[in-house]
Amino acid sequence: MTPPDTRRLEDLAQKYPGTVRPRPLTLWRRRTLIIAFLIAFLAAAQALGLAPGAFFSGLSDLGIITRQMWPPTSKGFFVEYLHALAETVAIAFLGTIAASIISVPLGFLGARNVVRNGFIHFGLRRALDIVRGVDVLIWALIFVSVVGLGPFAGILAIALNDTGVLAKLYAEAVENADRRAGDGVRAAGGGQADVARLAIWPQVFPVFLSNSLYFFEANTRSATILGVVGAGGIGFFLADRIRVNAWSDVAFIILMILPTVALIDWLSRYLRRKALGRAARDPAPVAET
Structure with missing residues (x-):
């Protein structure tokens, strides 16, 4: 016997095709856009020298500056x-x-x-x-x-x-x-x-x-x-x-x-x-x- 939630999902999929279960072409288009975004982000980070290590190593300098701010x-x-x-x-x-x-x-x-x-x-x-x-x-x-x-x-x-x-x-x-x-x-x-x-x-x-x-x-x-x-x-x-x-x-x-x-x-x-x-x-x- 089919569970009620599964039947409800099947009914919604038939009533709104392409929404509950995206079409294969739509699904691959979304995946392609996500992959393209990640590639663009990584390429921009590489070109601009985005280095998380440099940020975390600079936190010690930030702590020194913060201590020098007190007392105002x-x-x-x-x-x-x-x-x-x-x-x-x-x-x-x-x-x-x-x-x-x-x-x-x-x-x-x-x-x-x-x-x-x-x-x-x-x-x-x-x-x-x-x-x-x-x-x-x-x-x-x-x-x-x-x-x-x-x-x-x-x-x-x-x-x-x-x-x-x-x-x-x-x-x-x-x-x-x-x-x-x-x-x-x-x-x-x-x-x-x-x-x-x-x-x-x-x-x-x-x-x-x-x-x-x-x-x-x-x-x-x-x-x-x-x-x-x-x-x-x-x-x-x-x-x-x-x-x-x-x-x-x-x-x-x-x-x-x-x-x-x-x-x-x-x-x-x-x-x-x-x-x-x-x-x-x-x-x-x-x-x-």
């Missing part, structure tokens, strides 16, 4: 570190604000339901691809050469890099807006600008705000390393202390950075929940026809 000390530079940390937060904030403001019109221009000109849409999207394809550290190096050392280069680097990403996210949010609200505005005699202002903007503003807050949260972390390339902030002191093996100072700077980033993360999440929660409670009204 500022050595009289606490005020300078605090000023540099505030500068880092300001770089992230101003860079995010600038990118958000620039990305709003770019997001509407990049949305197919707002601008139907294919040439404009394609050109803008490719330009944004180029901007966000360059890492923020590379932009920081470029702007340090253009405007000199200091936080202004960091602000420009964050603003430009974030514009490439935020404008794309904003455009997708505009394209996903409920079309019925726009139809109601058009039926009442409104033009395309009225549709964008009265129908689309109330729907997408909470999404815009949520994305901008998330980027501010992420930029606070990334802005800490912009000082390594001369773009201002706490990263300058961090790189300098590491360079001279002053590990107790490094530990003190890290202990200053961690609670600051955690506080901004918490505040950003709180504001995002508020924005998205209000949008869910107060959806954009649809004009009656």
Whole structure:
């Protein structure tokens, strides 16, 4: 007599062929992909000199550095570190604000339901691809050469890099807006600008705000390393202390950075929940026809 589990498996195999028991061709295709992935991984590890032995042998050096970090000390530079940390937060904030403001019109221009000109849409999207394809550290190096050392280069680097990403996210949010609200505005005699202002903007503003807050949260972390390339902030002191093996100072700077980033993360999440929660409670009204 066939066990119930076996009968159930046979019934599922007949009802959903190729799912419970993959076809031989599908099975061999999966095995081929797995083997190809393993070969590619091993080849890349060999080419890049990935050596687990070197990692485990370096753990002793890591232990020495960890012991040198205790006790953390500022050595009289606490005020300078605090000023540099505030500068880092300001770089992230101003860079995010600038990118958000620039990305709003770019997001509407990049949305197919707002601008139907294919040439404009394609050109803008490719330009944004180029901007966000360059890492923020590379932009920081470029702007340090253009405007000199200091936080202004960091602000420009964050603003430009974030514009490439935020404008794309904003455009997708505009394209996903409920079309019925726009139809109601058009039926009442409104033009395309009225549709964008009265129908689309109330729907997408909470999404815009949520994305901008998330980027501010992420930029606070990334802005800490912009000082390594001369773009201002706490990263300058961090790189300098590491360079001279002053590990107790490094530990003190890290202990200053961690609670600051955690506080901004918490505040950003709180504001995002508020924005998205209000949008869910107060959806954009649809004009009656």
